[in-house]
Amino acid sequence: MSVFIPQMEPVITAEDADAVTAYMRSGAWLTEFEHTRRFEQMIAEYTGARFCTIAPNGTLALFLALVANGIGHGDEVIVPDLTMAASATAVVMAGATVVFGDIDPVTLCLDLTRVDERMTPRTRAVMFVSLNGRAPAALSDFARACRARGIAVIEDAAQSLGSFVGGKHLGTFGDCGCFSFSSQKIVTTGQGGAVVTDDEALFQRMKRIRDFGRSAGGSDHYLSVGWNLKFTDLQAVIGVEQMRRLPRLVEGKRRMYALYQQHLDGVSGIELPATDLTMVSPWFIDVLVKDRRRTALAEHLKSEGIGSRPFYPALHAEPAFGYDGSFPVAQLIAEQGLWLPSSLNLGEHEIERVCASIRRFF
Ligand SMILES: Cc1ncc(COP(=O)(O)O)c(C=O)c1O
Numbered sequence: 001m002s003v004f005i006p007q008m009e010p011v012i013t014a015e016d017a018d019a020v021t022a023y024m025r026s027g028a029w030l031t032e033f034e035h036t037r038r039f040e041q042m043i044a045e046y047t048g049a050r051f052c053t054i055a056p057n058g059t060l061a062l063f064l065a066l067v068a069n070g071i072g073h074g075d076e077v078i079v080p081d082l083t084m085a086a087s088a089t090a091v092v093m094a095g096a097t098v099v100f101g102d103i104d105p106v107t108l109c110l111d112l113t114r115v116d117e118r119m120t121p122r123t124r125a126v127m128f129v130s131l132n133g134r135a136p137a138a139l140s141d142f143a144r145a146c147r148a149r150g151i152a153v154i155e156d157a158a159q160s161l162g163s164f165v166g167g168k169h170l171g172t173f174g175d176c177g178c179f180s181f182s183s184q185k186i187v188t189t190g191q192g193g194a195v196v197t198d199d200e201a202l203f204q205r206m207k208r209i210r211d212f213g214r215s216a217g218g219s220d221h222y223l224s225v226g227w228n229l230k231f232t233d234l235q236a237v238i239g240v241e242q243m244r245r246l247p248r249l250v251e252g253k254r255r256m257y258a259l260y261q262q263h264l265d266g267v268s269g270i271e272l273p274a275t276d277l278t279m280v281s282p283w284f285i286d287v288l289v290k291d292r293r294r295t296a297l298a299e300h301l302k303s304e305g306i307g308s309r310p311f312y313p314a315l316h317a318e319p320a321f322g323y324d325g326s327f328p329v330a331q332l333i334a335e336q337g338l339w340l341p342s343s344l345n346l347g348e349h350e351i352e353r354v355c356a357s358i359r360r361f362f
Contacts, residue, residue, distance in 0.1 A: 007307035049196035051203035058180025061193030062090030065176035081330035133163030162281030189235035263355035311337025
């Protein structure tokens, strides 16, 4: 019996372990300090953003960005119907109202040509999610047009570290860009998140909000309501190690996607979404399974010792949201999408095994 191939697992190296050990022997206070500042600096440098602030996870990074942009009760935020639930629940956490919008069938991101249809006088922000590292070339113009109308663009780039549009890193088009370092992400600290921005005033607000609203570190003078959204240096030392090898991880993701493209070429029952591998560093290997055969394919893979995972559901129809409306593209893609084994721990031989199994099924 062959070894089970999981859909995902993190890549943790000896360098990560050594960095943690060295840190633990250094008289560490564990909570955020110099290593967290270094991690923030590396993210800002890599993405080309002026400022970066860390958060405990990607959900709280989104919450922090929304609150710092002044979004709360009475405001509406447009969110794609096909995304991880946190894109929407962060809006709820900020006290605002989620307005879902349909996605584009090519990029699988919010359909920017139809966002206007979802706007009302209460629209204060658009949550643009670069799903799996993809985004349309029109994102730049879209963000500019929103800004001119006083509507914030919060980029949920949780899946997009290492991905670009027109040479510019995702997360840097909107007012704020948010990342996640949960255990399945290309850079992982177990849990973790970050917000990047070019706006110094926003950055200063975020720094205050994430430290109880204090006027300065250690002060007990509170300028605004804030929370404890701090990180730990124990995690940051791992983040710093992984940021060092990010260029190699990005290359690995692109190579893996190209291998899947090559080995699945001509399989008529599935489609790989269009992916520009000079710009996109796909987080997961995603395929669209035609003719309602996704569940059968997943079961076949499982019977051959291969893990997979269906796409997120169309959020509007989930009990958590119970939102009236019809979003046909999101619904169709949610029914067809399947994530294949995507860990950078996989070798070429294992990818070939997955693709051979898919070919056998069809
Ligand atoms: C698109 C998207 N947004 C937000 C999140 C939430 O990030 P976290 O799990 O770090 O809170 C995720 C996590 O997978 C995500 O994929």
